[in-house]
Amino acid sequence: MERQNIFTILARDGHARRGRLSTAHGTVETPVFMPVGTVGSVKAVCPADLKDVGAQIILGNTYHLYLRPGDELVARRGGLHRFMRWDGPILTDSGGFQVFSLNELRRLGEEGVEFRSHLDGSRHLFTPEKVVSIQRNLGSDVMMVLDECPPGGSDRDYVARSLGLTTRWARRCREAYPAGAGEQHLFGIVQGGIYEDLREESLAQLAGIGFEGYALGGLSVGEKKADMYRILAHMGPRLPENAPRYLMGVGTPLDIVTGIENGIDMFDCVLPTRNARNGTLYTSQGKVNIKRAEFREDDSPLDPACSCYTCRTFSRAYLRHLYVAKEILSFRLNTIHNLRYFLDLTARARTAIEAGTMAALKAEIAAAYPEDGA
Structure with missing residues (x-):
């Protein structure tokens, strides 16, 4: 069964798009900023505060919620929306960025990534199928595929190999949650570092698999600002036209308006809460x-x-x-x-x-x- 289009474009100004994303927990007007609620809480504020400031959709994190309190515990309490008493849409990051930032505490392979918890050192394995299962337990409106996020200084050969692995993992995520399988949306993540041709290759592979939305990952991870803006300008308008476009983990006010100018619809960053x-x-x-x-x-x-x-x-x-x-x-x-x-x-x-x-x-x-x- 094919899913109906979940995204509508209402207006344009150059590459910038004014859109509307439909989810099981409500409609999101885009462009949109998503406050980061990593462990099921946006730090220092409650859901009533989030409503008051105009939040439409918030972000949670698969890695952290899996480790504590556990996705199965959350599922037994009706999912993340009911557990944290937020009735609007939720996007969950796959946890790939958190796992890969562990460096010495993780080991990467075709099956997935094995890592030690930063909490107690216990061993765990994230496979693409496992990450989808966790996010289904959480009940988020938007799920992200498992990907590898190469550091900003990675050389071309490493980025190319990483890109292939990310595509294979993305295909397994899609197979674990086929289009139309439920009300949750699954987004693919375009990687490829600071190399335009690798970014285009990643996008072509993901578009061939087919996702409800597409994200640009692996930016603001140590590369120069000029390189980030160059990739953003090159790839933003190339992301699929009729799907929501998400720039992950970026950024400053100027980053956000630059992203919007280049066709991006969705943003998240810890900057406003951390600062x-x-x-x-x-x-x-x-x-x-x-x-x-x-x-x-x-x-x-x-x-x-x-x-x-x-x-x-x-x-x-x-x-x-x-x-x-x-x-x-x-x-x-x-x-x-x-x-x-x-x-x-x-x-x-x-x-x-x-x-x-x-x-x-x-x-x-x-x-x-x-x-x-x-």
């Missing part, structure tokens, strides 16, 4: 380091252009006080604001695409965050 906990906040005027002494007696809101709970309610002086005092509330208020900024950014992109003003939005973001394009 919130480090006191770095994103505003319409650029980054604010809230720990700086200059904010000690600043009674103005963090960002006058922002309508989030943090900016509506508290002063920069209070936010600085919370951070310096190491109050837990600092994490929550900073995270609420940063997430709202990133979610507003993609909402503004949707409006800009409809109006044909995407270039003006990119120029505005580049002016506020010039260091991000380095």
